Amino acid sequence: MGFDDMVLNEKKLIEIRRELHKIPEIGMQEFKTQAKLLEIIKELPQTYLKIKTWETAILVKVSGKHAGYTIGYRTDIDGLPVDEQTRLPFSSENSGRMHACGHDIHMTVALGILSFFADNQPLVDMTFIFQPAEENASGGKQLYESGVLNDWMPDEIYAFHDNPQLPMGAIGCRQGTLFAGTCEIHARFIGESGHAAFPQFANDMVVAGSQFVNQVQTIVSRNVDPIQAGVVTLGHFEAGKTGNVIAGSAQIDGTIRALTQDMNAMIQKRVRKIAEGVAATYECQLELDLHQGGYYPVENNPQTTAAFIKYMKNSENVNFIETKPAMTGEDFGFLLSKIPGTMFWLGVESKYSLHSEFFAPREGAIIKGVEAMTGFLQIRQNEVEQKSK
Structure with missing residues (x-):
């Protein structure tokens, strides 16, 4: 099955990203964002899916062919208190609110990956986490400590952050600490x-x-x-x-x-x-x-990160770049302190920085992110399955 044949192909994903970009909301207030995400998720094939919510978060379980191991994938969903100045035709409709950190890109890639596995049953269970309040209220910590994740707790977990300094679609990662x-x-x-x-x-x-x-x-x-x-x-x-x-x-x-x-x-x-x-x-x-809340260092797990880097380096369709640590913060660090996993960069090639009122990521990065991660997650599931035998 090609990516053009997916329920959410590249054209549809770009449309979704623009819809999400129009409705940025501050952490724990992402009501319209949650509603839009639920609408999209419920349009996917439901055979393998289970959905539950907590506050403005959404959790989706994809039942694998073999139970006993769960791979997690997390995206953040909140915006920033920034007055957008991009003048794009799909600019923020919420005054003083903007997806200036690219969480609209994060959500869209997550939906693309979920779309693929909704149509192609994974070998093991998967948990997709659409997490609120990364920017302002340690949403990852709140969600984890609420207990809502307990029944679908991942054995390992992945996430990315977009990077305007990297070429469009490039994957950046490193062993050890990625963010402070x-x-x-x-x-x-x-x-x-x-x-x-x-x-x-x-x-x-x-x-x-x-x-x-x-x-x-x-x-x-x-x-x-x-x-x-x-x-x-x-x-x-x-x-x-x-x-x-x-x-x-x-x-x-x-x-x-x-x-x-x-x-x-x-x-x-x-x-x-x-x-x-x-x-x-x-x-x-x-x-x-x-x-400090949940803003722990993003310390990548040696085993999951070795597997991730190996796949990305060896994939002909991936431009892999080994990156240096950054002093930016990310509450995915709290989840990584509880669950082994890996965070990486996705290049979106913008001349404006994260949190800028002019930030405009290149949308061609979306499908490249989806392709890279669906490819890796399929290989990773095979590796996990072989080890369990």
Whole structure:
């Protein structure tokens, strides 16, 4: 069976992508997106399919010829609070919302793969996960911890992220960490405001906050192993209202990025120690929230990734590129901390970056992604079947 003969061929997939692109929604609010996805999924052959929902997520089980092993495939479905400026004829119809991270491409490829296996019964069971809230609320962690996945839990799992820097349709991957783990920093120092002429009667939080900012800069230079990687960025500092009033509070927000969970935890520990030390030194109150949620490092499993890279390298129809780690975050890292699996890049060749209001991925990548993954998943099912005998 050729890809042109699939229920969702390339022409139909591009139409679907454009329909999804028009209706971006923020995480855990993807109601129209869920409805559209369910409509499409229910139009597929249903012989091997079972469908269930949780919040705005959709899970689809494809019953294989032989039970006992399950391969998972996950896509995220949410958009971003970005005002689209592409002027495409299928631009976002939701003001201030855009699929600026390419999750419309992710969903469409997932539907293409699901379409193939709905028509061609897999050797083993498959679980397709259409996951909400990747961008804003650790949707992967929420879904996993809800228990909704328990009955259809994958033994291994796969997902991709589109990459505007890679050629259209190229597959990028690597052993080890693909994306960093992230952690939000929210620090509030509370002292006492007062008149600029009488500092002895106040407790200046501009000074305290500035010391926190300066000391945090020593973490990467003095606590992180020089041959490893870590980033601490403080992007927001707000204190005071006017120049002749001593600020009684300071709000500082930022982010931690690290390629391993151990490194992320170490940096979090140092941020906390520094914040507590500043609060003690300046005799002020501290409110500190270090929020990681489900944004763990995306650490690819050695076995599944070796099989994936071997197939992609040896496939005549795949342009495989070994990529370097990136400091971007992805909540698929949480699922990979629970289920062995692999995340990869799909090239979409755009001159604009992810999260840009002008981001416009090339749609020719969709069918290339579908072809590469259906080919790999068929081979992978054969390998799993042989090992179980």
